[in-house]
Amino acid sequence: MLKELLDHGQTHLLKELLDREHKHLNYFFKHIDLDAFEMLFTVLKNRKGVIILTGIGKSGLVAKKIAATMTSTNTGAIYISPINALHGDLGIVRKDDIFIFLSKSGESEELFTIIPSLRNKGVTLVAVVSAPTSRLAKVCDLVFHLPLQRELCPYNMVPTTSTTIQMIFGDILSIALMEQNKLSLDDYALNHPAGSIGKKITLKVRDLMIVGENLPQCKPDDTLYEKLVELSNKRCGCILIINPDRTLAGIFTDGDLRRALQNFGSEALNKKMKEVMSLRPRTATPELFAVDAIKMMEYTHKNEISVLPVLNEDKQVLGLIKLHDIIQSGIS
Numbered sequence: 001m002l003k004e005l006l007d008h009g010q011t012h013l014l015k016e017l018l019d020r021e022h023k024h025l026n027y028f029f030k031h032i033d034l035d036a037f038e039m040l041f042t043v044l045k046n047r048k049g050v051i052i053l054t055g056i057g058k059s060g061l062v063a064k065k066i067a068a069t070m071t072s073t074n075t076g077a078i079y080i081s082p083i084n085a086l087h088g089d090l091g092i093v094r095k096d097d098i099f100i101f102l103s104k105s106g107e108s109e110e111l112f113t114i115i116p117s118l119r120n121k122g123v124t125l126v127a128v129v130s131a132p133t134s135r136l137a138k139v140c141d142l143v144f145h146l147p148l149q150r151e152l153c154p155y156n157m158v159p160t161t162s163t164t165i166q167m168i169f170g171d172i173l174s175i176a177l178m179e180q181n182k183l184s185l186d187d188y189a190l191n192h193p194a195g196s197i198g199k200k201i202t203l204k205v206r207d208l209m210i211v212g213e214n215l216p217q218c219k220p221d222d223t224l225y226e227k228l229v230e231l232s233n234k235r236c237g238c239i240l241i242i243n244p245d246r247t248l249a250g251i252f253t254d255g256d257l258r259r260a261l262q263n264f265g266s267e268a269l270n271k272k273m274k275e276v277m278s279l280r281p282r283t284a285t286p287e288l289f290a291v292d293a294i295k296m297m298e299y300t301h302k303n304e305i306s307v308l309p310v311l312n313e314d315k316q317v318l319g320l321i322k323l324h325d326i327i328q329s330g331i332s
Contacts, residue, residue, distance in 0.1 A: 017152065020152060021152050021160075021161060021164075023149070024148075024149045024150065024152065024161045025161070025164065025165070025168075027147060027148075027149040028146070028147050028148065028149070028161075028165045028168070030147075031147035032146075032147055033144075033145060036143075036144055036145065037144065039142070040126065040142060040144050040173075041173065041176055041177075043098065043124070043126075043142060044098060044173070044177060045177060045180050047096065047097075047098050047124075048096040049076075049094050049095070049096030049097035049098065050076035050077060050078060050094075050097050050098075051067070051070060051075065051076065051077040051078075051097070051098050051100060052067075052077070052078055052079075052080055052092075052093060052097055052098065052099045052100065053066055053067045053077065053078075053079050053080075053100045053102060054079065054080050054081065054082050054085065054099070054100070054101055054102070054111070054114075055082075055101065055102035055103060055111075056082060056103065056108045056110050056111065057108075057159070058159040058162075058163045059102045059103050059104060059159070059162075059163065059166060060079075060081065060082075060102075061163075062102060062163050062166045062167055062170065063079055063100070063102040063170075064079040065167065065170065066079075066102075066166075066167075066170030066171075066173075066174065067079035069170065069171065069174040070173075070174045070177065073174055073175070073177070073178035073181075073183055074178065074181055074183050075174065075177040075178065075181065078092070080092070080093075082110045082111055082113070082114055083110065085114045085117075086113060086114060090114065090117050090118070090121075093118065093121055093123055094121070094123075095121055095122040095123060097123050097124075098123070098124050098126060099118055099123045099124065099125050099126065100126045100128055101125070101126065101127050101128065101129075101136055101140065102128050102166055103127070103128070103129050103134075103136055104129065104130045104131070104148070104159065104162040104163075104166075105129070105130070105131050105134060106127060106129035106130075106131045106134025106135060106136035106137050107131070107134055107135055107136065108136075111136060112135070112136070112139075115139060124141050124142070125139070125140040125141050125142070126140055126141065126142045126143075126144065127139075127140035127142070127143045127144070128144045128146060128166070128169065129143065129144075129145065129146065130145070130146045130147070130148035130162055130165075132145040144169075146162075146165050146166060146169055147165075148161060148162050148165060149161070200289070200290075200291045200331055203289070203290040203291075203326075203329060203331060204286065204287055204288060204289055204290060205284050205285065205286050205287070205288045205289075205290060205293050205308075205310055205321045206286035206287065206310075206318075206319075207290070208290055208321055208325050208326060208329060209286065209310045209318070209319035209320060209321045210236065210319050210320045210321070210322065210325075211318065211319040214234065215234070215240065215317075215319055215320055216230055216231065216234035216236045216238060216239045216240060216320070217230075217239060217240045217241075217242050217317070218230060218239050218240075218241055218242070218252075218273055219241070219242065219244075219273070220241050220243065220249050220250075220272065220273055220274035220277075221272050221273070221274065222272065222273050223269070223270055223271065223272055223273070224252075224257075224260065224268060224269050224270070224271050224272075224273060224276060225269040225270060227239055227252075227273060228269075231252070231254075231257070236307060236320060236322060237253060237254050237306060237307060237322075238251055238252060238253040238254070238307050238320070239251070239252045239273070240309050240317055240320060241273050241274065241277045242317050245316070246316040246317055247314075247315050247316055247317070248281075248283065248309055248311060248315065248316075248317050249274060249277065250273075250274070250277030250278055250279050250280075250281065251277060251278050251281040251307075251309060252273055252276060252277045252278065253278065253305075253307070256276060256277065256278055259276075260276040281305075281308075281309060282296055282297070282299065282305065282308055283308060283309045283310070283311050284296060284308040284309070284310050284311075284321055285310065285311065285312070285313075286310055286312070286318055286319075290321075290326045290329065290331055291326075291331055293308055293321055293326060294323065294326055294331075296308060297323050305323075306322060306323040306324065307320055307321065307322050307323070308320070308321045
């Protein structure tokens with residue numbers, strides 16, 4: 001049904017726009033001045049104050065995003081609207097701060113109105129522009145040129161490619177500062193305690209695994225008939241076969257049940273669990289991140305599983321982690 005709605009003329013247009021944007025971005029990457037980028041990075045990493053970003057219109061939105069990315073990765077940064085800056089927000093600015101103006105043209109009048117006050121504060125001014133000879137570039141202490149071939153817009157007017165390369169610039173700079181600061185995964189987690197990001201880097205298998213009476217388990221010499229109720233009532237889709245020393249002998253899943261019935265018929269019920277179990281199942285440790293447990297379960301698309309036995313360093317069974325429980329936690 002959806003294929004019938006496809007307009008091949010529109011498909012051609014989208015392909016043309018993708019190719020055009022690819023060409024514009026290649027121009028940016030080929031013409032960027034790495035020495036100038038290194039100079040700006042050096043200034044920012046050696047600063048004593050915070051990084052303050054501003055911009056007008058779409059550039060302002062990008063500046064706000066860059067500030068948010070830097071803040072989340074432990075680089076002190078804030079966004080200030082140039083309009084609000086005129087009405088009190090400049091009070092937060094200190095001499096050791098770096099003030100970055102993000103502008104395509106470098107000619108937005110709103111940006112010039114705050115420069116005198118910033119000069120009086122002795123702040124270092126940085127112009128990030130696509131017009132290196134613009135007025136803004138001339139009045140700032142440091143200029144970084146974002147090479148722009150043209151906008152994706154057919155009239156070369158709508159901010160499209162220009163904001164894309166601003167975003168690329170901000171992302172690279174943010175991650176460079178993040179790596180320079182040697183931000184650890186634990187540090188990053190402290191900045192993101194909630195939401196999907198926070199859960200991915202804080203939730204571990206031990207937080208979600210099934211333990212105790214809820215854990216489906218049996219002994220190697222138990223019969224399948226004796227453990228059918230266990231398999232059904234625990235609703236995990238499997239039973240862990242555990243040796244007397246608590247090490248894992250194997251696993252018996254719903255799939256193993258089907259295979260046992262196909263191979264042995266009704267006689268399967270009299271088989272011992274050690275005769276019908278699967279050997280050497282994939283396992284997890286309690287300290288494994290839950291998001292990594294999902295990757296272990298997927299492994300390859302030809303061999304996906306939905307449970308992982310959880311073992312300690314002595315290979316003893318501690319619990320069981322289910323894909324369903326990880327997804328229910330909101331991690332994906």
